[in-house]
Amino acid sequence: MELFLIIFFCLCLFFPVLHLFHCLPWFREKDERMQLNPESEKGISILVPSFNEAGIIETSVESMKSLAYENYEVIYINDGSTDETFTILNNSLQLYESPKAVNRQLTHEEITGVYRSEVFPHIYVVNKVNGGKADALNAGIEHSDKELIVTLDADTILTAPALTVVNEKFADPDVIAAGGMVHVLQTKSSSPLKKLSLAGTKMLVRVQMLDFLKAFYVTKLSLARFQALAIISGAFGIFDKQALIDVKGYRSSVGEDIDITLKIHRYIARQKHKKVLLITEAISYTELPETWRDLFKQRIRWQKSYMDCLVHFRGFLTKTVLTKPVSFFYIIESFFVGILAAYITAGFFVANALLNLAIVFIGFVVIYLSYILLFNFVYNLLAIRQVKRYGFTFEKGDKLRLINTVIFDVFIHRFVTMYFVMYGSIAYFFNRDWKKVSRTGRKYKMDPAYQAGSNKK
Template sequence: MKYAVLFFFCLSIAFPILHSFNCLPFFHKRKRRYRPKPIFEKSVSVLIPCFNEEKIITTSVENMKTLTYTSLEIIYINDGSTDDTLGKLDEHLQLKKSTRIPLSQLKHKRAIQFYQSELYPNIYVLDKMNGGKADALNAGIEYSSNELVVTLDADTIMTDHSLPAINETFEEQNVVAAGGMVHVLQTKTKNPFSGLTLRGTNLLIRAQALDFLRAFYITKVSHARLGALSIISGAFGIFRKKVLLSVGGYRATIGEDIDITLKIQRHIAGQKDKKVTFIPDAVCYTELPENIWDLFKQRIRWQKAFIDCVIHFRSFLGKNLFRSPVSFFYIFEAFISGTLAVYFMTSIFVVDGFALHSSILEYVLIYVLYIFIFGLVYDMVAIGMGEYYGYAFQEKDTYPLLVTILFDIFIFRMVTMACVAYGSIAYFFNRDWNKVSRTGREYQADSRPAA
């Protein structure tokens, strides 16, 4: 038993330490953050699946109108919404019927009509029967016409400098897919270069903002450098269209973002000249849950998606466990350390507590000391990486940030562990999507509308 405790404890320490060092810029040359306009722009199709998004769709459209990238088309996919999503799109875009013909290579629910905006000719709307997010994305790929495909959630705002950063990254022909940086929309400032703010947010949003800094600026940066990136966030993903078609598009599942990333990793396995990467300078903001119930729904769905992909890709992950960084980190870090260890370590505390072992107090004190020191260091590294990439919190947020760090270490992470434990079991009984409700708040875009 002691050896098992030591194994899980060491494993839970090893990966965060590795990522904390590997994400640092000491041995990696920093590219210029803002670059002059390139001579050649790769053509980009932005796909935005929508299901009952009338509360947030105005913010999305206003953002898309401001993007100044030239070789760009935006396609909203109305996936059988039962609210006024389509009506709102028509109101803002003044839609007219388009005669564009789909590729007929990917399966999806029946398309009702494809529209083009009379006001903004590069913005389109696909109205289709409801089939879920993966199905909507497949339909969007079918109707897209450009070389690169960017997938965004309807509650996501993309910064104007993201597309040039994407263009530069994909100038490397070995890059087949990439993830962008996702910040919390509720922490967005009016000026895109003034960092993040905690003012006007509750503790739950602030803790999620820290969580995203850790997940992206530490873990994803490190995974990308190790060739082990297994999740391109559904809020902001970038793909070569031909690769999406080669892997058969998206599978109908509750975790289409993990699934498509692992599909692509499996597709390029053994091809050393191909890679999936992460672009810190491609930045978006996405709205996150503001109450505990919606947070539970979101995190439990994420964990269900993770378990679904462990099962679906078990053959690929198992056969390549010690040959592929993707398989190694997915199994040892995410599954064993991130999921199984939750049950094991919780059981140890419960059993020792009920047995009244004298060692229980020692366990508790060591564990509390560990999570405080290590949690504090990990949060500070994440905040520092955010500052390095140009997204620092403001000086007036110092005190709220300190309170948030304590809340994050002692409460928020316990909540996420509970979601992991519950979601892993709930997957086998209920695989519903559990859509998180939108706030209906309007957010301001960064730039002025393009001519």
């Protein structure tokens, strides 16, 4: 038993420590350091699937009216919304019917209308019968004109320079897909682009912000350097359009973002030079849940999507577990250490409590809790240091809020997250549906960079 606990403990410690070190600047890859300075802009189609997004769609439109880029289009795919989504789009954009050429290479539900903005001709709206997010994205790809596809959630806004950075990275012909960095919209300061503010935010939002900092600036950054990035966030993903068509677009699933990323990895498995990047300079902001109920719905969907792709791609993942970094980390780290370890830990606590094996139980509890306290404090502090290394700063007065958030994360949120993982992994086999997270309906102010160019035609 003691040997098993030691092995188990070391395995749980190995991967987080690995990412803690591998995310540091010493391990930067050539792609991160290289400046290509392309002479021309690649065409970029921004796809925004929208289903009942009346609470946030106006903010999205404001951010899309003008970015620091010329060769781009925005396509809102209204996926059979039953609320005021289309009315708001029409009022904001002054739409008129304008059929668009389609590729006819991907399948999707029926299109009921294609519209173009009179005041912002680079923005389109595609109305369609409801088919889900993956179906809406396929419809968007079919109606896109550009060579690169950017996928955004309706509650995600891009910073003004984001597309310029994307263009620079995709000047390398070997880059076939990439993820952008996602920050929390509720913490976005109205002053400089890289200023974060915690004033007025709920603890639940702040602890999710910490999750995102750890996920993007530690774990994802490390995985991308290993060419093992298995999740290009649906909030902000960038893809070569032809690659999306070659893999037959998005599959209708619980988690289309993991699915399309693994499809891309499978697609390039025999193409040694093709790569999937994480672009740290391409910044976006997305709205996060503000209630425990909505957080539960979101995290259970995330876990179901992981399980769905584990099942769907089991052949590819198991065959390449020792040859492809993405398969190794997906199975060994995410499944064995991330999921099975949660059940083993919970089972050990329950079993020892029931059998009253006091000495072993108390000893393990002391060691395990010490590890949680010390290691997770370090992990959180490093993530905060990492985001500062990439140019972000917090507002004055946020230091105490950060300390309180770290304490809440270590003592409470970590265990809630473990419950989400355990519950979602089992729930997948009984119910593969997922419920939409409510939008706050809050109006967010855009940066001056957006407003200055808001008359682009």
